[in-house]
Amino acid sequence: MKSRLIVSASPHLHKDESVSRIMWMVAIALIPAGAAGVFIFGTGALRIIILGVASALATEGILQALTKRKVSILDGSAVITGLLLAYNLPPKVPFWLPIIGSFFSIAIGKQIFGGLGQNIFNPALVGRVFLMASWPKYMTTFTQPLRAGAGFDAVTSATPLAALKEGKVLESISKWDLFLGLRAGCIGEVCIFALLLGAAFLLLRGYISWHIPVTYVFTVAVFTFIFGSRGLFAGDWLFHILSGGLILGAFFMATDYVTSPLTYKGQVIFGIGCGIITAIIRLWGGYPEGVSYAILMMNAATPIIDRYTRHRVYGIK
Secondary structure (H helix, E strand, O other), rough: OOOOOOOOOOOOOOOOOOOHHHHHHHHHHHHHHHHHHHHHHHHHHHHHHHHHHHHHHHHHHHHHHHHHOOOOHHHHHHHHHHHHHHHHHOOOOOOHHHHHHHHHHHHHHHHHOOOOOOOOOOHHHHHHHHHHOOOOOOOOOOOOOOOOOOOOOOOOOOHHHHHHOOOOOOOOOHHHHHHOOOOOOOOOOHHHHHHHHHHHHHHOOOOOOHHHHHHHHHHHHHHHHHHOOOOOOOOHHHHHOOOOOOOHHHHHHHHOOOOOOOOOHHHHHHHHOOOOOOOHHHHHHHOOHHHHHHHHHHHHHHHHHHHHHHOOOOOOO
């Protein structure tokens, strides 16, 4: 039997990975952080996660149907948006907050641009910033872990970064507790151990590279060490790494394929930019956390970063 010559357009190298598979792998990597959040804060956190994901799926399906586009809610992208939006919420927010947040994330942060692959900002962060601007009271009211508030349904408490911003003494906050998530904070950001488990899975499987998260975290560490509140070259850099949403943002939101640079060189620039903006907001801004704003600002800078860091076209000097 004669073999056939098949002529096709490039690229000619293919992998078994698909967009849908990658999205679901990222969703799986986020499960440990969500499970830890539910364990730390109780079943109320699970309700927020479910509402966030369900609202994101419903919004995407309805909008795609109304605009006569293929309904692709099973590709995993809406699930990730709903998860990340819920992970960025305090554990005791009203039930309608994750619903509105997920709707805004999908409708304004994603579908208004044309859907997956065409949005210029991370959709979950668009939703979070919208909620922060609209209902700051709910978005800045945090509760202690169940163990710390034993005997009570919820005990309000400032996050470590908020306490630092208010000038409170932080020697009583254990780095080990910060690592395990035994502190006030958002559902999916508190347990660094669980986040690093998911991040290790993505790195080992090659779904993300080290360039953005490592340069992001390293830049925050260096900047806060040099200019930290304890004096020049005396800042508590480890506290800043373990507090707030830095690890969640660096490994799971700043690495978004659509809204981050294409080349490794561009990704390093992106990570450094995120780190500097985050540190500036934390140290001198009016808000104790700066991860969301830093990533969104660098999302806006991604096109120009890609322009000046793109690979040279073969045959052109």
